[in-house]
Amino acid sequence: MNKDKLTWTEKERKKVFECKIFSVLESWCEAPDSAERKDAQVFSVIDTKDWVLVVPVLETESGKQFVMVWQWRHGSKCLSLEFPGGVMESGEEPEEAGKRELYEETGYKPARMKKLGEFSPNPAIMSNKVHIYLAEDLTNSGKQKLDEDEFVEIEIVDEKKVINGMGKEPFVHALMGTALSLYLKS
Numbered sequence: 001m002n003k004d005k006l007t008w009t010e011k012e013r014k015k016v017f018e019c020k021i022f023s024v025l026e027s028w029c030e031a032p033d034s035a036e037r038k039d040a041q042v043f044s045v046i047d048t049k050d051w052v053l054v055v056p057v058l059e060t061e062s063g064k065q066f067v068m069v070w071q072w073r074h075g076s077k078c079l080s081l082e083f084p085g086g087v088m089e090s091g092e093e094p095e096e097a098g099k100r101e102l103y104e105e106t107g108y109k110p111a112r113m114k115k116l117g118e119f120s121p122n123p124a125i126m127s128n129k130v131h132i133y134l135a136e137d138l139t140n141s142g143k144q145k146l147d148e149d150e151f152v153e154i155e156i157v158d159e160k161k162v163i164n165g166m167g168k169e170p171f172v173h174a175l176m177g178t179a180l181s182l183y184l185k186s
Helices: 094-106 159-165 174-185
Strands: 009-018 023-030 041-047 051-060 063-073 078-082 085-087 108-119 130-140 153-158
Touching: 051 094, 051 108, 051 174, 063 094, 063 159, 085 094, 094 108, 094 130, 108 174, 130 174, 153 159, 159 174
Parallel strands: 051 130
Antiparallel strands: 009 023, 023 041, 051 063, 051 085, 063 078, 063 153, 108 130
16 A cells, blocks of 8 residues: 555644634645645544543452443433543543543542553544543442533443443443443453
8 A cells, every 4th residue: 555645734724613622623735646736625623632431340249340420412412321431631641531530430449450442533523532441440439529510420330231232322422332342352
């Protein structure tokens, strides 16, 4: 494969909109065959911080269970049962962000964290990555530390129920499906 025949060259980037969690950029790019074209093409990019997602596993007498959270999702206008996670803070390492998000949303602290992988949530239009971790040997502090605009309920869910329910309500968060696929191959 000749990557040069596929690679676009960005000539200019300008912020056209900014809100609390993302910015929209216009990116002027030259196509790989720019010698045959006269103008750069404009693409929209959603620029946001990286995210982290944690698969917290409890070993119980009845088998493996996940510590999950119920959250309202404004985009889909529905409740979603999912793994804890969120936006990384500036300068924060992904593993530390995972530990922080797990504790804030659930009150659990892990003895062990293992990186399962990272993905671009939607590389066609988004600039960020999501970092996915497995959290094991959990200790429950019994206290959540939610953000002011965060309303989250914890539920302990049997591993098999999540695996069998993926892609159906309430397991509809696509990034959670991605995290589960990495967990299953770990």
